[in-house]
Amino acid sequence: MALENTSFTGNAAANLSNQQKIFLFTGFSGLFITFIASFNAIQSQLAVWLAVALGLISIGVIGYSRELYKNTMPGIKNDYVFFKSLTNRGIWAYALGIFLTGFYVVLYFYPSYLGLNESGENTGLVALFDPLSKWLSGNSASQWFVYGVFYTLAILLFGMKFLWKYRHNKYQRLRTFSVMFFQLGFAFLIPELMARLNSDSFALPYYDLKNIWPLNYYNFEQYRVDEFISAGNIGLALLIFGILSILVITPILTYKYGKRWYCSWVCGCGGLAETAGDSFRHLSDKSIQAWKIERWMVHLVTVFVVLMTMAVVATYLGYDAEKYWLTKPAFLIGSTILLTAVYAWVLIYKREAFKKDALIAGGGFLALIITLVSLHLIGWTPHLFFIEAEPLRASYGFLIGSIFSGVIGTGFYPILGNRVWCRFGCPMAAILGFQQRLFSKFRITTNGGQCISCGNCSVYCEMGIDVRAYAQRGENIVRSSCVGCGICSSVCPRGVLKLENDNPNNRLNENEILFGNKLNLKDYVQ
Amino acid sequence: MNKQEHIAIIGNGISGVTLARHIRKNSDKKITLISDESPYFFSRTALMYVYMGHMKWEHLIPYEKDFWKKNRIELIHKRVVNIDVENNVLHFEDNDQLNYDQLVLATGSVPQYYNWPGQHLKGVQGLYAKQDLELLEEHAPHHQACQRAVIVGGGLIGVELAEMLHTRDISVTFLVREPYFWNTILPQHSAELITNHIKKQGIDLRLSTHLKAINSDDDVKVKSVSISENNQEIPCQLVGLTTGVRPHIDFLETSSIAINKGVVVDEYFRTNVENIYAIGDCAERNYSLGHRPAIESVWYTGRIMGETLAQTLCGNPTKYAPGHWFNSAKFFDIEYQTYGWVFSTPKTGNAHFYWKDEEEEKAIEIEYEVATQKFLGINSFGIRLRHEFFDQCLSSNKTIDFVLDHFEQANFDPEFFGTYYHQIKVKWQEENKKANA
Numbered sequence: 001m002a003l004e005n006t007s008f009t010g011n012a013a014a015n016l017s018n019q020q021k022i023f024l025f026t027g028f029s030g031l032f033i034t035f036i037a038s039f040n041a042i043q044s045q046l047a048v049w050l051a052v053a054l055g056l057i058s059i060g061v062i063g064y065s066r067e068l069y070k071n072t073m074p075g076i077k078n079d080y081v082f083f084k085s086l087t088n089r090g091i092w093a094y095a096l097g098i099f100l101t102g103f104y105v106v107l108y109f110y111p112s113y114l115g116l117n118e119s120g121e122n123t124g125l126v127a128l129f130d131p132l133s134k135w136l137s138g139n140s141a142s143q144w145f146v147y148g149v150f151y152t153l154a155i156l157l158f159g160m161k162f163l164w165k166y167r168h169n170k171y172q173r174l175r176t177f178s179v180m181f182f183q184l185g186f187a188f189l190i191p192e193l194m195a196r197l198n199s200d201s202f203a204l205p206y207y208d209l210k211n212i213w214p215l216n217y218y219n220f221e222q223y224r225v226d227e228f229i230s231a232g233n234i235g236l237a238l239l240i241f242g243i244l245s246i247l248v249i250t251p252i253l254t255y256k257y258g259k260r261w262y263c264s265w266v267c268g269c270g271g272l273a274e275t276a277g278d279s280f281r282h283l284s285d286k287s288i289q290a291w292k293i294e295r296w297m298v299h300l301v302t303v304f305v306v307l308m309t310m311a312v313v314a315t316y317l318g319y320d321a322e323k324y325w326l327t328k329p330a331f332l333i334g335s336t337i338l339l340t341a342v343y344a345w346v347l348i349y350k351r352e353a354f355k356k357d358a359l360i361a362g363g364g365f366l367a368l369i370i371t372l373v374s375l376h377l378i379g380w381t382p383h384l385f386f387i388e389a390e391p392l393r394a395s396y397g398f399l400i401g402s403i404f405s406g407v408i409g410t411g412f413y414p415i416l417g418n419r420v421w422c423r424f425g426c427p428m429a430a431i432l433g434f435q436q437r438l439f440s441k442f443r444i445t446t447n448g449g450q451c452i453s454c455g456n457c458s459v460y461c462e463m464g465i466d467v468r469a470y471a472q473r474g475e476n477i478v479r480s481s482c483v484g485c486g487i488c489s490s491v492c493p494r495g496v497l498k499l500e501n502d503n504p505n506n507r508l509n510e511n512e513i514l515f516g517n518k519l520n521l522k523d524y525v526q
Numbered sequence: 527m528n529k530q531e532h533i534a535i536i537g538n539g540i541s542g543v544t545l546a547r548h549i550r551k552n553s554d555k556k557i558t559l560i561s562d563e564s565p566y567f568f569s570r571t572a573l574m575y576v577y578m579g580h581m582k583w584e585h586l587i588p589y590e591k592d593f594w595k596k597n598r599i600e601l602i603h604k605r606v607v608n609i610d611v612e613n614n615v616l617h618f619e620d621n622d623q624l625n626y627d628q629l630v631l632a633t634g635s636v637p638q639y640y641n642w643p644g645q646h647l648k649g650v651q652g653l654y655a656k657q658d659l660e661l662l663e664e665h666a667p668h669h670q671a672c673q674r675a676v677i678v679g680g681g682l683i684g685v686e687l688a689e690m691l692h693t694r695d696i697s698v699t700f701l702v703r704e705p706y707f708w709n710t711i712l713p714q715h716s717a718e719l720i721t722n723h724i725k726k727q728g729i730d731l732r733l734s735t736h737l738k739a740i741n742s743d744d745d746v747k748v749k750s751v752s753i754s755e756n757n758q759e760i761p762c763q764l765v766g767l768t769t770g771v772r773p774h775i776d777f778l779e780t781s782s783i784a785i786n787k788g789v790v791v792d793e794y795f796r797t798n799v800e801n802i803y804a805i806g807d808c809a810e811r812n813y814s815l816g817h818r819p820a821i822e823s824v825w826y827t828g829r830i831m832g833e834t835l836a837q838t839l840c841g842n843p844t845k846y847a848p849g850h851w852f853n854s855a856k857f858f859d860i861e862y863q864t865y866g867w868v869f870s871t872p873k874t875g876n877a878h879f880y881w882k883d884e885e886e887e888k889a890i891e892i893e894y895e896v897a898t899q900k901f902l903g904i905n906s907f908g909i910r911l912r913h914e915f916f917d918q919c920l921s922s923n924k925t926i927d928f929v930l931d932h933f934e935q936a937n938f939d940p941e942f943f944g945t946y947y948h949q950i951k952v953k954w955q956e957e958n959k960k961a962n963a
Contacts, residue, residue, distance in 0.1 A: 073727065075859030079693040080579040168859075170942040288590060447938055448913025450854055450863070452825055453540070454572035459585050468588055489940055493856040495863055495910030498938050515913060517830045518847035519837065 015080075020067045027060020038114060038125040047131035054149075058157055065161035074168035076491050078282075078460070086414065087279050093414035101411030108402040111143035137195040148188055151272065155183040158275035165278075171486050171499070175264055179271030186210045187268045204231050207238060210266050212245040214305040215428035217401060221393070222316040229323075251435055257501055258442025259432035260484020267428075269421060272410065273462065274485060277418025281462035281487065284417035290464055294424050294481065295358070301400055302427040303365050308396045310335055310369075311389035332373050332384075339366055350438050400425060419462040423481060433480030441501040442484065444477035446470065446509075449516030451496045457488035471496055474514040478507050532556040533839060534616060534624060536606050537632035540825055541806030543567040544832030545630060545839075550597045552840040557598070558624065560616070562605035564656050566591070571825060573659045574686045578693045609781050611799050628839060631778075631789055631797075631804040632832070635771035635823050642767075644740030649748035650765040653687050662690075665764045669695040672763040676700075676751045678737045679769035680707045682855050687766045688729050689858055699730040699760055701737055701753070707857075713870050715880045716891050716905060720857050723887060727858050740765055771823050773808040786810055788821045793845045795835050803839075805831035817851070817867050824853060850920045851903075852913060860887055865916035866903025868893040876902060879926065879957065881950045890950065892926055899925040909946065910938035930954050 016024070033053035036042065042049050069077075086092040106113050115124025122130055126141050129149060133141035159180040166172035187208045194204055205224040213219040219242050228239035253261045263270045284290075310332065317328040343366050346354065354362075375381045385392065409421025422429050436442060444467070451474070457467035463481045467488045470477045477497075489497040533549060535542045538561035546557050559567075568586040575581040594601055602624070608617040609629070616624045637652025639645050651661050666672040675691050677684050680702030688698045704710060706717035707724060724731050736754040743749050750761045773788035784790045784798040788810030795803045806828035810821045822828075830848045837844035854863045868891055872878050877896050882889035888908035894901050901924050904916060915936040919929055929936070933947035 073859055078578075078580040082582050083579045169940065170944075171940040174942055445938075447910070448917065449826060449829075449852065450913055452571040452854070453569045453588055454575065455569055455581060455585050455588065456572070456575065459581050472588065486940060493861065494854040495861050495938060498910070499941060514829065514833065516826065516849050516852055516917070517833055518849040519834060519844060 017067060020064055023060050023063035023067060025060075026056050027064065030054065030056030030058075030060060034125060034128065037128040040115070040124050042128060046128055050128050050132060053128075054153065057153065061157040062160055065164050068161075069164045069167075076493075077165075078491070081279075081282060087282075089283065089415060097412055097414045100413065101407050104402075104407040104411050107143055107147055108406060114143050114146065116143045133192075136189070136192040139195060151268070152183050152188045154276040155268075155271045156180055158278065159271075162275050162278055166490065169486075169490055172490060175486070176275065178265045179267075179274060182210055182266050183268055183271050202231055203227055204235060204238065208268070209238075209241070211268065212250065212262075212428060213242060214246070214302070214309070214431070215267070215269070215426060216242075217305050217309065217396060217427075220309060220313055222312070225316070225324075246431070250432060251439075254432050254435040254442075255440050255504075258440050258482070258484050258499075259429070259436045260442065260482075260486075260499070262432055263422065263429060263483035264485045269405065269409070269426065270419075270483060273413075273418040273422060277410075277413050277462075280413045280418045282417070282459050283415065284419060284423070284462050284464035286458055286461070286464050286466050294464070297424045298426065298430045298433075298481075299358075299361070301404075301425050302430040304396060304400065305427045306339075307369070307385055308389075308392045310373075311384045312393050314384050315389040329377055332377060336370055336373050339369060346438070353438060417462060417464070419464075419483070422483065423463050429481070429483070433482075436482070437478065437480035439504065441504050441507075442478075443500060443502070443507040444482065444488065445498045445500050445502075446474055446476055447494075447496045447498065449474060449514045450494050452494055454493060456491040456493065457497060460487050460491045462487070467497070474509070476507055476509050530554055530556045531627045532558065532625065533628045533630065534558045534560065534626035535630045535632055536560045536616075537634055537806065537808070538564070538567045538601070539570060539632060539634045539806060539828065540567075541634075541828035541832045542630070542632035544829045545632065545805065545836050546599050546832075547597070548833055548836030549839055550599060552836060552842075555840075556600070558600040558602060558626070559594075560602045560604065560606060560624075562603065562619075565601060565603040566594075568656065570654075573653070573656070574690050577659060577662060577690045607777060609778070609783070609802075611782055611802065614801065627801065629802045630795075630835065630839075631775075631783075631802065631808055632806045632828075633774040633808045634828075635807040636774045636776075637767060638770045638772040639767055640769060642737055642740055644742060644748065645767065647740055647742050647748045647765075648746055649763055650740055650767060652767050652771075653683050654771060662764075666691060666694065666696055669697075672696050674699060674760070674762040675764035675766060676760055676762045677766040677768060678751075679767065680704060680709075681768060681770060682708075684766070684768035685724065685857050687768055688724065689727075691764075691766075692727060692729065696764075697730070699732065699762070700724070701735045701751075702731065702733050703736055705734050707731065707733075709870060711870060712905065713868065713878055713880070713891055715882065716889055716907060717870075719882060719887065719889055719907060720860065720862075723858060723860055771807065773810065773821060775808055794838055794843060795831065795846065803835055805835050811846075815846070815848075818848075826853065850917050852916075860908050861910065863906045863911055864904065865911065865913065866893070866901070866920050868903040868905045879954055881946075881953050882907075883946065883949070886944075888946065892929070894926040899927060901926045901929045904929070910940075911936050912938045926954070 030053045033049060033056070037049065082088045084090070086096065115122050115126040117123060121127070122140055126143055126146055129141035129146045132149065133139060133145045159176050162176050163173055187210065191206050191208055195206065198204060205227045218224065225239065228235040250262070264274055314328050314332055317324055317326060317331050343362055347359070351359070372381070372385055376384045404425040405421045409425065412420055451471040453468055453472040455468045457471060458465070461467050462485065463483055465477065465479050465482060467477055484499055486499050489499060533555055535546055535558065538559045542559060546559050549555055549557055566587050567589065569588060572581060572586050576583055576586065604622065605619040606616050607619050610617065614626050616626065635654060637654050644650065649665050651665065652658055653662065666675060674697045676699045677687050678701045680700070684700065688700055691698050706714060707721040709717045712720065721731065721733070738752040738754040740748055741750045741752060741759065748762065748765050750759045751765055752759050775785055775789055778785055778789065782799065783802060788808050789797055789804035790812050791797055791804050791809045792812055795805050795809060797804055807821070807823040809831070827848060831846065834844050834846050850866055852865045854861070856862065868878070872893055875895055875897065876893050879892045879894065880889065886908065890907070890909065891905040892901065893903045901919055904911070912935070930951050933950060934945070937945065
């Protein structure tokens with residue numbers, strides 16, 4: 001039997017114990033209740049039915065996880081990952097992928113099928129969640145509330161599974177507690193409770209405080225900014241916090257800890273990827289080709305979001321000079337100066353960290369922005385980027401906000417891996433990655449000459465980094481895409497990799513000859 | 527322009543591939559890499575993970591296919607049957623041939639058997655090459671086809687094989703000749719720690735037990751093994767012989783290249799034939815080098831030899847100087863690292879300091895010189911240690927006190943993991959007090 005094309009005999013499916021089957025059935029019964037609710041099969045006692053449905057789902061996932069790990073010793077147990085249909089792009093993986101993408105399509109584009117009724121009483125699935133929504137915020141549920149409950153539940157339940165799986169690893173446990181906390185508190189409960197403060201005279205926009213622009217690409221749209229401003233000091237504080245988050249807070253934290261402080265400790269997208277998506281992390285593409293696509297795609301999205309936001313903000317600053325102290329020219333010139341300063345700083349101090357194509361592409365985009373802003377300011381072009389801001393905003397929201405981050409990003413977990421969005425699409429990850437690559441104390445240290453090139457690190461890297469390629473040369477890993485999940489270090493059988501924050505000056509250690517060898521290359525060069 | 531010198535390398539394991547890469551870094555020479563095992567270099571150390579389902583075969587190939595072309599390293603997937611050293615020609619199994627200017631033997635090892643009755647039977651195998659893994663898939667695909675396997679030989683490959691079979695729910699009986707697992711290398715305390723850990727996994731580990739014979743009903747397929755001690759017969763469908771490896775040099779026996787257990791080489795890896803070299807598992811040094819065995823069948827040393835010989839072949843004659851000894855392994859869930867030398871019983875004038883946390887299954891064992899307190903080596907179980915730190919300590923003749931005082935710097939465990947330096951230090955001080963009292 002040739003190893004290249006075997007679909008090994010390991011009979012994984014038959015390995016489910018009776019208890020596991022019972023818990024699977026329990027979990028699916030809960031899902032089934034929500035499914036029939038979508039067809040208006042449940043008309044009364046909504047709160048009870050909702051509690052039963054969510055309860056069954058929870059018991060199912062928790063019980064199943066417990067059965068899965070209770071007879072194993074603590075340690076890395078990735079047995080059968082590549083034999084199972086669900087985790088090796090088999091029929092179950094495609095079935096789940098189709099189900100998830102279908103759900104996202106309905107959620108984003110056809111919420112009425114879920115029972116959303118903005119002008120009257122909700123029906124179907126959304127109505128099932130009305131009691132919980134009213135209890136929390138006082139308002140009826142929306143499709144986003146339904147989604148938020150499922151999302152949070154997924155992070156909490158699969159987070160517990162992850163905690164079991166990595167019960168021997170404190171880094172993994174703390175990180176998982178952290179994403180569970182931020183999802184439940186910051187993303188779900190706090191915004192709902194903040195909504196309780198709203199009255200006829202006072203309204204805060206729905207704000208997940210940890211959701212930073214540009215991930216939260218709509219944060220500076222006019223309706224939100226207006227709401228912030230009209231909500232007095234609290235609103236203004238929140239608006240300032242939103243601006244400081246990206247310009248001041250992220251560079252400082254990324255300098256100290258690497259982008260992991262956000263991507264695998266705080267972020268909701270990261271939180272889902274690390275918990276519900278953990279079973280699919282090995283599916284990320286590690287080829288050099290994929291890396292090339294990643295570099296272009298994620299940075300193009302970043303350019304897109306910068307342009308779109310500039311255009312949107314410039315539009316409303318433009319037509320209501322009385323209302324905002326910041327004028328449109330000041331905003332545009334200020335933004336352009338900021339972008340120019342970043343680029344100049346890179347050219348002068350960090351040139352060697354970039355490949356030539358990146359410098360040229362960056363310079364090209366900057367030149368384009370400067371030209372367009374100048375043309376617009378002297379009045380030659382009616383719209384900042386030739387087209388109106390609204391279609392720009394709408395197409396970003398549709399293509400990136402909905403299709404990329406939702407339908408593909410999560411729907412394709414079982415096919416493309418759990419961090420497709422984070423790797424190829426997230427502009428926030430691109431900016432944090434830029435900071436991480438250029439000024440950060442974070443690196444993954446390779447332990448001298450101990451690497452045996454086994455490749456576990458590369459396989460289980462959800463960001464598709466070929467970790468082994470660095471480790472086997474004794475080099476540290478300093479990559480902008482690394483989210484610092486620490487799984488490479490966990491699965492390494494020889495204790496080779498360590499995530500560290502240390503002196504930024506000795507991060508890169510490119511050796512010709514590996515450690516553990518007395519060869520002195522200098523003699524050879526001279 | 528002169529025609530570039532042609533270097534042929536037999537064997538595309540870690541030694542041969544490292545050599546080829548480093549020759550390319552330093553020169554424009556023509557390089558041919560020959561193997562009959564696999565068309566591309568693969569990570570031998572990860573074979574076990576393919577069987578366990580952690581990885582796929584394709585993940586074991588560290589370099590993309592382009593790499594060889596880009597680096598102008600010619601690959602030949604054929605078996606060499608004969609070397610014509612007079613005319614510098616290699617003869618392949620298919621009667622093809624290849625001329626070389628310089629030849630490097632990096633043929634690695636084959637499993638070592640000890641002439642047990644029945645070792646030829648179907649279902650009896652070692653675990654070293656890619657082909658061995660394919661055999662294992664055939665003999666032990668799942669516990670319906672193989673209810674019990676017997677592994678013979680308590681070393682690193684044996685314990686890997688036990689872990690592999692265990693994941694497929696195959697019952698494993700593990701015969702070990704020594705009183706504790708890997709007792710020839712590990713001191714008794716730590717050998718005991720690993721022994722208990724293996725038993726805890728549900729492995730039927732039989733210590734001080736010798737294989738007598740492998741039995742069959744039809745002289746085709748294995749049926750059981752017999753044990754010398756009590757003549758007990760253990761029914762099984764697979765016998766894993768993991769009693770060590772020996773140099774893979776059978777095809778050289780008719781050539782004029784000098785061989786002993788391995789291909790005999792000097793400190794430049796030169797054989798008795800002027801333009802032929804040998805590195806890695808198949809090489810046997812004709813001189814002594816510290817505590818290192820004459821044949822070092824270790825992955826790391828294979829790599830270091832490749833790096834070193836590349837210098838010599840590129841015009842910078844360089845002696846083998848591998849620095850301080852280090853190694854690593856994993857016994858089920860316990861990671862093991864070693865730096866410097868810790869022997870199963872301390873060498874004369876030396877002593878051991880041992881610390882363990884029974885419940886957490888963590889331990890360290892240090893060998894040091896009693897008179898000078900000089901630090902000589904450390905074994906670590908379940909605690910990751912920093913290679914660079916110990917390399918420096920060994921180079922600068924640090925004392926055991928220095929090492930234990932600076933243990934925090936030596937720690938390589940992930941962030942937030944428990945630390946043990948204080949406990950270790952306290953135990954050392956207590957033992958010292960007793961010794962001085």
